[in-house]
Amino acid sequence: MYNNPSNAYREMAVQTSSPARLVVMLYEGAIRFLRESVSAIQSKDLAHKRHCIDRAVAVVQHLESTLDLERGGQVAVDLGRLYSYVNSRILEGSTKLDVAPLEEAIKLLNVLLTGWEGIANREGTNTVPPTVKSAGGFQLHG
Numbered sequence: 001m002y003n004n005p006s007n008a009y010r011e012m013a014v015q016t017s018s019p020a021r022l023v024v025m026l027y028e029g030a031i032r033f034l035r036e037s038v039s040a041i042q043s044k045d046l047a048h049k050r051h052c053i054d055r056a057v058a059v060v061q062h063l064e065s066t067l068d069l070e071r072g073g074q075v076a077v078d079l080g081r082l083y084s085y086v087n088s089r090i091l092e093g094s095t096k097l098d099v100a101p102l103e104e105a106i107k108l109l110n111v112l113l114t115g116w117e118g119i120a121n122r123e124g125t126n127t128v129p130p131t132v133k134s135a136g137g138f139q140l141h142g
Contacts, residue, residue, distance in 0.1 A: 020120035030059040
């Protein structure tokens with residue numbers, strides 16, 4: 001795993017990041033996988049499209065599973081609904097080989113990413129935002 005310096009760097013970044021920064025990394029990963037899937041659809045590389053879609057769906061599902069509905073209240077509930085919608089757009093784009101739903105998912109995730117970047121930039125390194133139970137435990141490389 002550490003044979004690749006890029007993987008070692010990412011692993012260290014994950015281990016030393018705040019919870020909000022981890023959420024930012026997850027959004028960045030999902031967006032990267034979706035962009036790659038759009039490119040794969042356009043180039044008719046269905047194997048790579050499937051891989052990227054699988055990874056993007058896994059990231060969004062992970063984000064949804066880490067929501068803290070007790071502490072996060074209505075914001076966490078709304079984020080859960082949005083994550084479900086984003087996943088439905090990803091799956092529609094994948095099954096229909098249509099980039100428009102994937103691009104919509106990218107736009108929505110970019111809006112959320114901007115908000116989480118703001119939270120990450122304002123918080124201390126150990127503060128867990130009330131909408132997130134834990135963001136760790138997810139691998140973005142691959």
